[in-house]
Amino acid sequence: MDLQVKIGELSLSNPVLTASGTFGYGIEFESFFDISRLGGICTKGLSLLPRVGNPPPRIRETASGMLNAIGLANIGVEAFCKDKLPRLRELGATVIPNLYASSVEDFIALAERLDREEGIAAVEVNVSCPNVTKGGLAFGVDPVAAAGVTAAVCKATRFPVWVKLSPEAGRITDVACACEEAGAQALSAINTIRGFAIDTETWRPLLANRTGGLSGPAIKPIAVRMVWEICQAVRIPVIGVGGIASAEDAIEFMLAGASAVQVGSANFRDPMASMTVLEGISAYCERKGLAAKDLIGKVVLD
Numbered sequence: 167m168d169l170q171v172k173i174g175e176l177s178l179s180n181p182v183l184t185a186s187g188t189f190g191y192g193i194e195f196e197s198f199f200d201i202s203r204l205g206g207i208c209t210k211g212l213s214l215l216p217r218v219g220n221p222p223p224r225i226r227e228t229a230s231g232m233l234n235a236i237g238l239a240n241i242g243v244e245a246f247c248k249d250k251l252p253r254l255r256e257l258g259a260t261v262i263p264n265l266y267a268s269s270v271e272d273f274i275a276l277a278e279r280l281d282r283e284e285g286i287a288a289v290e291v292n293v294s295c296p297n298v299t300k301g302g303l304a305f306g307v308d309p310v311a312a313a314g315v316t317a318a319v320c321k322a323t324r325f326p327v328w329v330k331l332s333p334e335a336g337r338i339t340d341v342a343c344a345c346e347e348a349g350a351q352a353l354s355a356i357n358t359i360r361g362f363a364i365d366t367e368t369w370r371p372l373l374a375n376r377t378g379g380l381s382g383p384a385i386k387p388i389a390v391r392m393v394w395e396i397c398q399a400v401r402i403p404v405i406g407v408g409g410i411a412s413a414e415d416a417i418e419f420m421l422a423g424a425s426a427v428q429v430g431s432a433n434f435r436d437p438m439a440s441m442t443v444l445e446g447i448s449a450y451c452e453r454k455g456l457a458a459k460d461l462i463g464k465v466v467l468d
């Protein structure tokens with residue numbers, strides 16, 4: 167089947183990627199399947215220095231989803247380049263490092279550090295993490311701030327820049343347009359939505375951070391709606407993410423206009439989830455006699 171899709175100048179073998187923070191650095195999954203089969207792997211958010219993240223408990227199950235307040239725990243960009251990237255290159259994976267910083271200067275430093283490496287397909291700029299006190303949402307809900315980060319990262323790297331948008335922006339399309347104008351080659355939508363859960367025995371919050379980001383099937387209709395709206399507002403490709411657990415979920419995003427999709431929380435329940443989605447899309451395209459790219463934006467609205 168012809169499953170190829172184009173994300174700006176980048177050609178992906180298929181439209182199924184894994185979402186940042188739900189697939190480690192990729193190599194944790196190499197015993198489950200050949201990770202080079204994925205359209206791409208968005209790594210856990212990388213910061214300039216290692217971060218321990220928030221105190222536990224930092225993940226809770228909810229009805230049709232999960233709340234997380236990891237707080238961007240990660241090994242830092244240097245350890246990623248030294249200890250993870252060589253293996254990812256060896257395995258032939260399509261790698262998209264996800265970047266987090268609390269200042270524009272740190273975003274630039276991160277992008278410049280990665281620019282010295284080979285084997286990177288694109289970088290995904292996270293301006294939408296709801297679980298950190300600095301950066302994150304502060305950039306993602308403000309079109310001017312989001313555009314500032316985007317322009318700075320674009321200038322600091324030769325790799326295509328994707329920007330990961332927040333559903334918490336007042337008008338996500340305003341942020342999308344600002345990032346497009348600032349040079350983004352693609353947009354990923356959406357990150358998690360803040361939620362709050364309380365233990366009815368202790369009357370205390372279930373997460374040590376109190377609030378956390380809601381993900382999983384519960385947010386899928388919101389994500390599909392936002393992807394659809396963004397696709398009408400911009401000309402660059404949009405990558406759909408939010409609650410995808412089956413091929414049908416992924417196809418829905420593509421019909422709404424997404425050029426590719428990311429599988430997130432579903433990886434926690436089933437490490438093979440992204441492969442199931444990929445195989446399902448392939449079977450669907452075969453049954454319909456279509457290429458994957460023929461699905462993009464084909465929702466029938468009359």
Ligand SMILES: Cc1cc2nc3c(=O)[nH]c(=O)nc-3n(C[C@H](O)[C@H](O)[C@H](O)COP(=O)(O)O)c2cc1C
Nearest residue numbers: 185186187211234292356357381382408409430431
């Ligand atoms: C435990 C966890 C950690 C995450 N970490 C990141 C991250 O580091 N950077 C980022 O851009 N998004 C992060 N996300 C957001 C996901 O990439 C994705 O946008 C979101 O979970 C919605 O997709 P899903 O419903 O398929 O999980 C994280 C999500 C979860 C559940």
